[in-house]
Amino acid sequence: MSDDRDGRLIARQSVCADGDRLVLAGELTRTRVPAISRELRRVPLASLRVVDLSRVTRLDSAGIGMLEGLRDGLFGKPLELRDPTPHVAEMLELFAGEPVEPAPEERTRVTVRDILETIRYVAGILMDAFILSGEIFYWSVRNVVFPSGHRKGEVTEQIIVTGLNAVPIVATLSFIIGVILALQAAVQLERFGGGPFLADLMGLAMVREMGPLLTAIIITGRSGSAIASEIGTMRVTDELDALRAMGIRPVEYVIAPKMIAFTIVTPLLSILSAAVGLLGGVLVSTTFVGQPAQSFIDRALGILGVPDAAFLMLKGLLFGWAIMMTSCYCGYQVTGGAVEVGRATTQAVVSSIFAIVLLNVIFSLWYVL
């Protein structure tokens, strides 16, 4: 190929191939490389030995990548990069040397060793969670007796944040759920003339199941996620280490006040939820079934006994503790940055709800048996 011919071709296009020689022209930069790569696909390159870079005006890492791709396509045959301009030569020198091999992908075949490792890992998690739970219980009880381990007023603040501030949302949602539940039940019961039994059903449903469950789910979303992200962030920003360095136990100073607040707040919120849910039942009963409010309340309370009230509070309490332990553990596991804090928060919510449902199954079996 003569220079004249080269010149004419280059004037029209960036790629010109002739036998074992390829002439590239213009800019080999990230904006031009996609188009040039498309052109190169139409050119036979099997016998390529020389790439003429004398007309390349600019080269960046995308261009270097493209040239490396050309060389890799020759399966080990030598490729000469000829006559680069000073700028191109400088860029080639910058990226000189053997190209870095991509890191091998992680093997996907599962071996017995992997399974044993996983079992050991899960056992480690459970052990860590167990130890942390023990520490939280110990320091919370100790803080009740000797309240000097945390800031003055911290428990009250946590009661307000976790409990008092949650009252509107717990009450609203419980009322709505109570109305929905009562409406669905009323329609079915009316078909068999069982309208008056709506009070029995609502009493049992709200006190035994819906009250504590609804409260636990709301607390998980409001406080569990907040605790996990707070502890996770404190890990990332060295705040927990700073407390330790000051001779202050983070579990005692940060977590124990929250645990004490949870212990007080969750049974009370569960009672509130059950009570407001029943009010929803009263509304449906008086408007759709025609049963007077007093009669509904008398009947609902009549079917419930002291054990039900105790279960309601115990359930609320255990659900609260489960949320607390899970959220703290997830927060404590954060080691990286903001992404891990987000992941820990999600993990705390999902694991807490899982733990709550699991506990609920145990409670239901307890009732039945």
Place this chain on the structure above:
Amino acid sequence: MREHSEVALRVRGLRSHYGDVEVLHEVDATFARGKITVVAGRSGCGKTTLLRNILRLIDPTSGTIELFGRDISELEEDELVNLRPRIGVLFQNGALLQSLTVGANISVPLEQHTRLPADVIERIVLRKLQLVELNGVEHFMPSELSGGMRKRAALARTLALDPEIVFFDEPSAGLDPVTAASLDRLIVELSRKLGITVIVVTHELTSIRHIADRMLFLDAGRAVFEGTVEEAEVCPVDSVRQFFRQGSSEPLGRRSPGGQPM
């Protein structure tokens, strides 16, 4: 006997691992009482790991850490809790509790380790803020302060209990040269006026030259030099020589018209 009283902290044969990776290899070092010792070295050489081991925020694999005349390398957490009020630590980013005001942050160690009345604690807080030249910020939240102010506020908290030994982890990291220099000046003043033993982890050559009485140099987890900065400048150890030479070199790319370095 005299040597013992002159030494505030002594580390012997300290080894530390992250998982299977050995980060510190048999580190031996002494830190003089009332002096500023800089722990220097390139990034990733184990400076912060050494600091965290000494503070027992990480448990060492083996070796001894003699602090206040006793080996603390195997103390239980309960014993450490009693020991730590005598130590101050300024973390790299300050590590102020974000949920508390600056004043509340400084009062945390005072409330936890003393039975002082609230008004005395308040006065101490104001004095400590004055000491670090940060008046009038006690009601600010940490997020409302600049990076340099946050570090000063954290330093005020570090000094709240009048510690005998203070550790600084990269104090000038992320600060502009002027703020970094003023923090260096503060460290020197505190050490001289209060007689505090200061241990500073840094790789900032300017800071090292300004503040260091003595220097410990780490290279790939090994202590390769211990002495004064003047001795370090003429130290024949490759990594130390390279550290000082690189820090003193001309800006890259400044060349004479003939292509030779100016």
